[in-house]
Amino acid sequence: MDEDDFRDYLPASFGATGGGFDVEAQIETVRRKVPGLPEPKPKSSTSSKGDSDSDDDSEEDSEDEDEYPVSHGIVFKTHDRPVTTITLDASGSRMITGSMDCTIKLHDFASMTPNTLRAFKSVDPTFTKSSANSETHPVHTAKFNPNSPSQVLVISATPQARVLSRDGETTTEFVKGDMYLRDMNMTKGHISEITSGTWHPHNYNLCVTAGTDSTLRIWDVNVRNKQKDVIVHKSKLAGSAGRSRMTAVAWGSQVEGGNSLLVAAALDGSLLMWGGDGPWNRPSGEINQAHTSNTWTSGIDISADGRLVVTRGGDDTVKLWDTRKFKQPVNTTTHVSTSSQYPTSNIQFAPNSSFIITGSETGDLYILNPATLKPELVTPITPGSPLISVLWHDKLNQIVTGSANAETHVLFNPKISSKGALMVMSKQPKRRHIDDDPSLTTDMSQGVSGDAIVNPGAANEAIKGSTYSSRHPTIGLTASGKSRDPRRPHIPATTPFSKSQPDQKHIRESIPLSSMREEDPREALLKYADKAQNDPIFTNAWSRTQPKTIYAELSDDEEDGPQKKKQKN
Known part of the structure; x- marks a missing residue:
């Protein structure tokens, strides 16, 4: 081998090297190639003054592309069944997804690389150490506390809501109520399945849960054995019982930082509104036929300024309401519902309330105009598989979706998004090591x-x-x-x-009395019955001196036996 060839064969340096890694090229590998999104323009090394028209067109295309963070996307396949809920903390560093596979998955963007898109922890929120055979239930809702990133409200298909830490450890488990009490105001907790829940927008200690027992219950995370307040919905369409399942709840802020606003929907089609800080005796606004009765209103959200409320009903409609004139919808549009199969299908305002996002039965993401409820953009995410949960994070400016095919998509745009999925794709792929297997x-x-x-x-x-x-x-x-x-x-x-079992010959020759294992003990004892009677070994010593039993002789008068003593009166 020549000296030059040998020098080329030997490495020039040891350890990791930063050369040869193109971040932009790696980000372009996850660009979504779907109809409706503009294609990237090839970079040109020279430019002329006569191309002013083409430059204007490219600027317009880039503006359209930068309006929504949907140009790129990464996929997480960490669940086995449909993804029903998604939440991110306020900083956008941690993502938690819940599913019908009865687990929640914890993802940390800072520790992931393009080829290690996986959850670092899986938790069954209904599992308790005291009961090893505890049942598992689908997860309906998981939400980070907006005022305390160390708390996560998790609601499964049980009467008990739980508060978990950001690492998945259960810190608070609220009590279950007494199902034999008729008055719901007297029970200490829900008596049947909880369907939805959320946090107070300002007070980090308070959260609210909506149950199928026709109640909303406000909890203090520091008091687990009894709720703080109870709101009982008395349905006018439910007959004498007056109960109707509460399907969704939202807690938002009012205009100019005033009191909070609490809005909930019921199975009888009612839409109710209270002042978020009480009193809870009667709602400040109630619409009896907001949606068709006996249809599941799965999604509800309040705008950032507290003036608008959007609902997604089970009657295939999306309606927009004004909290200042809470009687008739401001606008209504047709949108196929998936709540009959996936009761947690949600709808949400964008962070600045300039758009409304929701999923569809066909797996498309709809970005609606809040003034007209007409779609500004419809982009396919999981074609053929319903899109259940959506989330638009304000700090990351990224959209996260969960589908019925167990996939979680994180959509972003390198020009307007920050951190999150963009940070993951900006890292060099991790080299696989033998210890990873x-x-x-x-x-x-x-x-x-x-x-x-x-x-x-x-x-x-x-x-x-x-x-x-x-x-x-x-x-x-x-x-x-x-x-x-x-x-x-x-x-x-x-x-x-x-x-391994030794053979019978070895047992017969090596183990004493081994033949007795296959012998009937009763027959073995009966062999010595005659010998024991004729030649007793143990009782032979007193066989001659053993006294004989002597019975009294009966007289003629007592042939029938001895007379019995008369009982005293």
Whole structure:
């Protein structure tokens, strides 16, 4: 080998090098190629004065492209079933998604790279250590506290709401009410399934939950054994019982930083509004037929200034309401509902209330004009699979969507978005290492024997833990084959030696009295019955001195037996 060839063969430096990585090219790899979005213009090295018209056209195209953060997108496939809820903290560094697979997934944008788009933790919010056989339930709502990023309100298909930390640990579990009490004002909590919930816009200690027991309950996170206030909705269409399921609730701010505003929807078609700080005796505004009765109004949201309320009903309509004239809708449009199959399908105002976003049955993202409710942009996200949950984050200026095919899409635009998915795609892909594959690593606590590494019980544990692993794909098994499920008891290891059975010849010759294992004990004892009677071994010592039993002789008068004593009166 020549010296020049040898020099080219040897590395010039050691460690990571920053050269050769093009951030813009990597971001362009996730550009969405869908109809309706402008294609990127190729960069030209020279420009002439006569191209002023083309420059004006390109500027107009760029303005249209920069209006909505939907030009690029990344996909998370961390759930097994439809994604029902999405939430991000105020800074946009952490994302939590909930699903019908009964789990919530925690994602951290700062720790992800383009080839490691996965959740760092999976949590079953209804699991409790006190009950190893506790049931699991789909997750309806998960929302970060806007005033305290360390708290997450999680609502599953149970009567008890929970407050989790940003790391998924349960800090508060609200109490369940007494289902045998008829007066809902006397119960300490919900007596049936909770459908929705949200936080107070200013007070970080308060949250509200809406239940199928026809009540809204306001909770203080520091008091778990009883709600702070109860709002009972008495439906006029529910007959003598007067109960109707509450389907959605929103808590927003009023104009110019005044009192908060609480708006809720019920299954009987009612839309109710209260002052967010009370009193709760009767609603300040009520519309009985806001949507068709017995249809599920799944989405409701309040604008940033508190003047507008948008609702998405189960009667295939989207309606806009004015809180100052809370009688008739300002505008109405037709929009196919998915609430019958996915009751958490939501609708939301953009951060500056300039747009309204929602999903559709066909998997398209609709960006509506709040004045006319006409679509400004319709872009496909998951064609053929309904789009359930949507979220437009104000600080990141990115749109996050959850679909029925278990995919979570984060849409962004490099020109107007910041951090979040843009930060992930700006990193160099992580180099795969052998230690990243658990099937190729070994838990050394099991020890090493000879030339081979034996993992006792790995196959059995893999089969028994398959149910839990399918529901918790990020937990699974350790490298040694043990299950990480805290509910699964420890199963002793099964070695190849304990499975082998010695032959009968070895047992007969080596183990004394081994033939007695196959002998009937009753027949074995009956063999010695005659011998024990004729030649007793243990009772032979007193056989001659044993006294004889003597019975009294009966007289002629007592042939029928001894007379019984007369009972005293």
